[in-house]
Amino acid sequence: MLGLAATSARLRAAASSLMLGYDTYSIRAWNWKAPRHLEFAASLKLDAIQISSLGDFESLEPAYLQSIRDQARAANLLVDAGTGCICPSARAYRSKEDPAAHLRRALEAAKLVGARTLRCYLGDSADRYDATPIEQHMEDTIKVFRAAKSAAESTGVKIALENHSGDLQAWEARTIVEESGKSFVGACLDTGNPIWCAEHPEVTMEVLGPVTVTTHARDTALFPHPSGCAAHWTALGDGCVNFRRIVDLHMKLCPAAPMHLEIITGRPPRIVPYLEDSFWTGFPKARASELARFVALVKQGSPLMKPMIIADVSGQRPPEYAEALKAQQKIDLERSLEYAKKTLGAGVNSKG
DSSP: OHHHHHHHHHHHHTTTSOOEEEEGGGGGGGOOOHHHHHHHHHHTTOSEEEEOOGGGSSOOOHHHHHHHHHHHHHTTOEEEEEEEEOOTTSTTOOOSSOHHHHHHHHHHHHHHTTOSEEEEEOOOGGGGSSSSOHHHHHHHHHHHHHHTHHHHHHHTOEEEEEOOTTSOOHHHHHHHHHHHOTTTEEEEEESSGGGGGTOOHHHHHHHHGGGEEEEEBOEEEEEEETTEEEEEEESTTSSSSOHHHHHHHHHHHOTTSOEEEOOOOSOOOEEEOTTSHHHHTTOTTOOHHHHHHHHHHHHHOOOOOSOOOOOOOOSOOOHHHHHHHHHHHHHHHHHHHHHHHHTTOOOSGGGO
């Protein structure tokens, strides 16, 4: 009961300040499991954590998962859980397990760790350009969600669909949520992924905010390129996204959803070729008014003018390089959390 009371108090406190946490993928190079992440989050006086993968648990045995729940409650941390692709027609779904069965199993695990939500996703940008129309992928995802409805309702864990890596524009993700059923499905709103759909993160907040139950917050440096724009993700405050506006929208539209920082640095700039006809074959129903806002953001943007170690390179890398990447992930997460607290005013726990 103490854990439930603490969670209720935290949700009430969120009415005046966003709960602040991080997604465990932010420091993936450290290969920590859930107990170590909980210790780290508690040491930083965070309010929440998103354990983004079932692989972050050392076991899926009930006794172990309940020990994670107890550790989180003792640290007064609200927990969100996660899994991966659940769309059977998407390129990213490679499991032999029935996706609805996997989703039900993940929901049961999420319940045992005391999670409020379970993040999952349809696929990635490749699913917009394969032989299967995106509408079919969307329908397949809705079918999986509906097949897992009883498990979501019995566990009390809400399915949270992420707008993931260029797979869905905000209006499409919201369509899936609403057609599946808002009583048991919501959104995991990501502010970094809309860039690959030529969508302004503020549009994403405005459209998905009302159905959002958890989030990924990430900044992006983007700038004009002959094919459209180039962009890469940065620590919070280093990019071109107006996070004061993002926080204002977050507080207005989904204040009970924690702001989980999913900081992904160390990747080279990626081209978004929205000035080429081939790009739009994947987005035949894109909305001109939303594109106009994205183009305005690009024109206001600029490249990242700070050093960054790039992880996605081919060939052998010396051990020192791997250690530097680990250090960068941790440093960039910690300074992003500080920016969120001191500049954006996020974090209930940090205010005592």
